[in-house]
Amino acid sequence: MSQFYIIHSERCGHCIDLMEQLKKMNGKMNKHNTQCMIDGVNIDLIEQQDNRLKDNTFEGHMIEGYPTILKRDGGSLIEHQGERSDEKLKEFFGIQKRGGSKYKKRNRRGITKKQKQKRRKTRKNGLFSWLFN
Numbered sequence: 515m516s517q518f519y520i521i522h523s524e525r526c527g528h529c530i531d532l533m534e535q536l537k538k539m540n541g542k543m544n545k546h547n548t549q550c551m552i553d554g555v556n557i558d559l560i561e562q563q564d565n566r567l568k569d570n571t572f573e574g575h576m577i578e579g580y581p582t583i584l585k586r587d588g589g590s591l592i593e594h595q596g597e598r599s600d601e602k603l604k605e606f607f608g609i610q611k612r613g614g615s616k617y618k619k620r621n622r623r624g625i626t627k628k629q630k631q632k633r634r635k636t637r638k639n640g641l642f643s644w645l646f647n
Contacts, residue, residue, distance in 0.1 A: 517586040518555065518607060521572060523562040526580045532598060533559075539600055553609045 520536075522529035536557075537543070541550045543559075550557040560566060562580065570577045575584065575591045583594035585606065594606050 516608065518557040519560055519572070519584040519586070520550075520557055521560045521562070521567065521577055521580065521582040521584070523580045529581045532581045535598070535600065535603075539603070552604075552607065555607045555609055557607070 520532070522532065524530075533547075536550050536552065539552050541552045541557075543550050548559050548561075550559055560572070566572060567577065572582075572584070573591060575593070583598075583603075583606065585592045585594070594603075596602060
């Protein structure tokens, strides 16, 4: 099983954007912002002043910039390279895409778009049709 680490700084603009992006990806942060859970994947969030960072290295891996996204696969650390879009991050974290029709997007009342359109049609053609003429 892989372990994931994000090394960040509170003052870094890219890091702040990444933390917001993780929250939008349904990431659940703990109260101290040291861990994030996205679809069952646990990610350790390591602040720049953390004790585990010594001389800009984390467990032997040189940290050249912030944010740095790492994955421990077996014994070695692999750094995420490339863009930090939602799709690329989910691919790096090993999060599977959900099927289209199985998971319907619902609004805050739990109603899908199709159900909402059906309700509108029945209201217009139903009991209160005289209001819409």
